[in-house]
Amino acid sequence: MNINNILVVSPMFLELKTLIEKENLHNNFRFKSEEEMSQDDLGWADALVTFNLKSEYDYSHVKWVHSLGAGVDRFLFQKDWNEEVLLTRTICSFGQRIAEYCLSYILKDLQFHDEFQALKQKKKWLPKTPKLLNKQKVMIFGTGEIGQTTAKILSGLGMEVYGVSLSGRAKEDFKEVLTVDSHFSHLRETNYIINTLPLTEQTAAFFDEPIFKQLSKAGFINVGRGASIREEALLEALDNYHVSFAVLDVFAQEPLLKDNPIWNHPRVYITPHISAVTTPDEGVTCFLKTLKNLEENKPLHNKVNCKRGY
Template sequence: MKINNILVVSPMYKEIKSLIEKDDIHKDFRYLTEDEMKQEDLLWADAFVSFNVKSSYDFSHIKWVHSLGAGVDRFLFKRDWQEDVLLTRTICSFGQRIAEYCLSYILKDVQLHDHFHALQLKRNWGPITPKLISDQKVMIYGTGEIGQMTAKVLTGLGVDVYGVSLSGKEKDYFKEVMTVDSHFSQINEMNYLINTLPLTEQTENLFSKNIFNRLSSAGFINVGRGATVDEEALLRALYDNHLKFAVLDVFTHEPLPENHRFWNHPNIHITPHISAVTTPEEGVNCFLETLKNIEENKPLDNEVNVKKGY
């Protein structure tokens, strides 16, 4: 595939431009924000590079679309996609970043940070023995690159890690991998659930009372996509103590509206979609490597299966 005209649409297009120009790439580039982009720019382009498009664009005249993020639901979810348009995504340090993010909240819980902070505010000396992380069981939904790295980090600390995927195919670092339909027999034993799944029609509202009601005071961490969670079911699970806390980095609507009930809930911890940030350097490196592989007809590890949605 020959690529000549490349349209880069991003709020950080200036940083991206500076990094690309250092490599002296002999292509024609246009660097724009989404508000500046017009349909004529899309008609001009052979390739479209972006992260989080807000509108539904017609990419049928584009040869290649590259996402600067790991997720591609903004391009595919409930949208028609012409199968001869190549879609790739960014692969970089996302797995390590998300693994460390999840580990930090699990350690915070087993080491009783909130409990001891509350005692400190009361000037109360009340020793309680923290739990061991190696005594915990974690179920990770999604066994791809991000889920697998998270499993690797946790397994290295002695955690029993179980996986859930559409195929149920066994993967390294998981004690067992199950399908969504078969995992219910063990879910009640879990101390923590971690969601790394992409948003597809199969995963939309997957985390509902059907899952939450089987738990007993578990922790829930969502670093996948917000729309995979039934928000009312999550709140009810916290109220009924099926969940003791929820760590939410992703939401159906972002930024999270100021009047949303999640903000003031004492057992919900909110972060602004920062568990796996694409730095300009990592984004450009992956884009340039993908461009090189495309033009040399090499295999693409980051090609998206548009039928599956990831």
């Protein structure tokens, strides 16, 4: 593919500009904030590098769109995508970052951090034996790059790791990969649920009452997409102790509205979409590798299947 003009649109466009200009590439670049981007910029561009697409613009002249994030639901979910436009996504340390994020909350739970902190406030000395990782079962929804890396790290620490995917195809580091239909029988014995699923028509509001009711005091961690959860069902599951605690890094609407009842639940931990942040260095590295492979007609390992949505 012949790519001459590349438009980079991002809140961190200045950092990206500094890093990309060091490479002395033959391509022409424009670097813009999301507020500064215009239809004229898109008409000029052969390629767009960004986190988002804005509905008011016409992207029909662009040959290639590269997502600076791992997820591409902002490009595809409930949108019509021109299949002649190539879509790629960023692959970098997201799996490692998300695995460590999830592990931190699992260990926090097993080591009784909150309970010991509460005892400290009361100046009470009450020993309680922490639980072991190698006695825990975790179910990871989504067995792509992020899910696989998380499984590798958790299974390496002795956890019994199950996966859930549409195909149920076996993957390394999972004891077993289940299908969407067959995973229910394993939910009751699962200690921790981790959602890494992309947002598609099949996964919207996926975590609802039928799943939550099968759990027995499980910890729930969402690092996938907020719209994959029906929040009312999660709150009910927390109140009924089907879910012992929830760690939520992503939400259907971000920033999370101040009047959302999720804020007030004592067993919900909220972080502002930081479990897998694209750094300028990593974003540029993946973009440059993709550009090189594209220009040299080499395989693109980060190409998105637009029909599947990931």
